[in-house]
Amino acid sequence: MTPATGRTLRKILAQYQKELLGDWLQTQLAASTLRPDLMRENELREQSRELLALLQSAAQNGNLEQTDGPEWAGIREFLARLSRSRAQQGFSSAETATFVFSLKQPLFTRLRTEFAQDAQGLADEMWIANNVLDRLGLYTTEMYLKGREEVIQRQQREMMELSTPVVQLWENILALPLIGTLDSERTQVVMESLLQKIVDTGASIAIIDITGVPTVDTLVAQHLLKTVAAARLMGADCIISGIRPQIAQTIVHLGVNLSDVTTKASLADAFSIALKRTQAKLPPQMGTTS
Amino acid sequence: MAVVHRSVLPIRSQEDIVRVRQATRESAVAQGFSLVDQTKIVTAASELARNTLDYGGGGEVEITRLSDPPRRGVRLVFTDKGPGIADVGQALADGFTSGRGLGLGLGGARRLSNEFSIESRVGEGTQVTIARWR
Numbered sequence: 356m357t358p359a360t361g362r363t364l365r366k367i368l369a370q371y372q373k374e375l376l377g378d379w380l381q382t383q384l385a386a387s388t389l390r391p392d393l394m395r396e397n398e399l400r401e402q403s404r405e406l407l408a409l410l411q412s413a414a415q416n417g418n419l420e421q422t423d424g425p426e427w428a429g430i431r432e433f434l435a436r437l438s439r440s441r442a443q444q445g446f447s448s449a450e451t452a453t454f455v456f457s458l459k460q461p462l463f464t465r466l467r468t469e470f471a472q473d474a475q476g477l478a479d480e481m482w483i484a485n486n487v488l489d490r491l492g493l494y495t496t497e498m499y500l501k502g503r504e505e506v507i508q509r510q511q512r513e514m515m516e517l518s519t520p521v522v523q524l525w526e527n528i529l530a531l532p533l534i535g536t537l538d539s540e541r542t543q544v545v546m547e548s549l550l551q552k553i554v555d556t557g558a559s560i561a562i563i564d565i566t567g568v569p570t571v572d573t574l575v576a577q578h579l580l581k582t583v584a585a586a587r588l589m590g591a592d593c594i595i596s597g598i599r600p601q602i603a604q605t606i607v608h609l610g611v612n613l614s615d616v617t618t619k620a621s622l623a624d625a626f627s628i629a630l631k632r633t634q635a636k637l638p639p640q641m642g643t644t645s
Numbered sequence: 646m647a648v649v650h651r652s653v654l655p656i657r658s659q660e661d662i663v664r665v666r667q668a669t670r671e672s673a674v675a676q677g678f679s680l681v682d683q684t685k686i687v688t689a690a691s692e693l694a695r696n697t698l699d700y701g702g703g704g705e706v707e708i709t710r711l712s713d714p715p716r717r718g719v720r721l722v723f724t725d726k727g728p729g730i731a732d733v734g735q736a737l738a739d740g741f742t743s744g745r746g747l748g749l750g751l752g753g754a755r756r757l758s759n760e761f762s763i764e765s766r767v768g769e770g771t772q773v774t775i776a777r778w779r
C-alpha cells in the first residue's frame with residue numbers, strides 16, 4: 356500500500372463531515388429498514404454524528420487496513436455499546452449492521468465527485484472505504500450477537516434464581532431463601548408465593564433469608580417491608596436473616612427503618628428464634644420446655 | 646489526579662441497572678475497596694441508576710477509576726435528559742418521593758458516598774456525580 360492511498364477518503368471525512376452527516380441521515384430516514392418504533396430520530400442523529408466523528412479521527416491517525424489497531428479502539432468501543440443497546444431495543448442483527456453499511460452510499464457519492472476525472476483513483480479509494488465499512492459492520496454484528504447472548508444468559512439465570520421455592524422448615528415455620536437480583540418484577544411473584552404458602556400451611560413464622568442477595572437498596576428494602584406487612588396481616592411474623600455486616604451498614608446509611616422487623620445474621624439464628632417462638636405458642640402439654 | 650480506567654454504560658432497562666451494579670463492583674474491587682466500601686458504592690449506584698431510569702427516562706453512567714496517591718477512588722456520573730428536578734433540596738430530603746418509593750435513594754446515595762453533587766435543570770435533565778475513596 357502506497358502512503359498516498361486513502362488520502363482522499365481521509366480528506367473527505369475531515370472536510371465534509373457535516374455534509375456527510377446530512378446525506379447519511381437522509382438515506383437512513385428514507386430507508387425501509389428505519390425503525391421509528393424502536394428509536395427516536397434525534398437519537399439516530401446523535402449516534403450517526405458520533406460514528407462519523409470517531410471514524411474521522413480513527414482514519415486520520417490509524418491504518419485504514421487494520422481496524423483492530425489502537426487508533427480504532429474508540430470507534431470499536433462505540434460500536435460495541437451501540438450493538439448492545441440495539442439488541443436490547445429489539446433491533447435485528449441485520450438492522451444493526453445496516454446502520455454502518457448505509458454510510459457507504461453518501462461516502463461513495465462524495466468520492467465520485469472528488470474523482471470525477473480519475474476512474475482508477477476512484478476505484479482504489481472506494482475499495483479502501485468499502486473494506487473499512489465492511490469490517491466495522493461485521494464487528495457490529497459480532498458485538499450484537501455477544502450482547503444478545505448476555506441478555507439470554509441473564510434472563511435464564513434470573514429465572515432460575517427467582518424460582519426459589521418456599522420451604523417448610525418445621526411445623527409452622529416457612530423459609531424463603533432468596534438468591535440473586537431482587538429488583539425485577541419476578542420479585543413480586545416470589546413474595547406472593549410466600550404469602551400464598553402462609554395461607555396454605557397456616558404457618559405462623561416466615562423466615563426470609565437474603566444471604567444470597569448481593570445488594571439491598573431502597574427498592575429491595577421496600578419489597579421486604581411490604582411482604583413483612585402483608586404477612587403480618589395474615590397472622591404470620593417474618594424474620595429477615597442473612598443481614599451481613601456490610602448490608603447492615605448500608606441499610607443504616609440509606610435510612611431504611613427495619614426496627615419493626617426481627618433481623619438475624621444467619622438463617623440458623625433465625626430458625627432457633629422461630630423454634631422458640633412457635634413452641635411458646637403451643638399448648639403447655641405439647642411444649643418440650645417451660 | 647489520574648484516570649486509570651473509564652467506561653460508559655447505557656441505562657435504559659432493568660438489566661442495565663444490574664449491569665451498572667456489576668460494573669461498579671468490578672471497579673471497586675479493582676481499586677482495592679473493602680467489602681463494606683464496595684457495598685456502599687454499589688448500593689449508591691443502584692439508587693442513582695434507578696432514578697435515572699424511572700425519573701430521567703433513561704440515560705447513561707460514566708464509571709471512572711481514579712488514582713490520587715495514596716488514595717484510590719471510583720467516580721460515577723449519571724446523566725439523563727429527563728424533566729429535571731425543580732426543587733433539589735426537597736428531592737434530597739428523606740421520605741420525599743414523587744413516585745411510590747421510600748424517598749430515600751438520593752439522600753441515601755449521598756450518605757453512602759464521600760463526594761456528592763447534583764446538577765439539574767427543569768426541562769433539560771439531571772446529572773448526579775458521586776465518588777468514593779479508599
Ligand SMILES: Nc1ncnc2c1ncn2[C@@H]1O[C@H](COP(=O)(O)OP(=O)(O)OP(=O)(O)O)[C@@H](O)[C@H]1O
Pocket residue numbers: 573574692696697700701725727728729730736737741742743744745746747748749750751752771
Ligand atoms: N434523575 C432524576 N430526574 C428527575 N427527578 C428525579 C431524578 N432523581 C430523583 N428525582 C426526584 O427526586 C425524588 C426523590 O428521589 P429518591 O431516589 O430519593 O426517592 P425515590 O426514587 O422516590 O424512592 P426510593 O429511591 O427510596 O425508592 C424522586 O421521587 C423524583 O421526584
Ligand SMILES: [Mg+2]
Pocket residue numbers: 692695696746749750751
Ligand atoms: Mg430513587
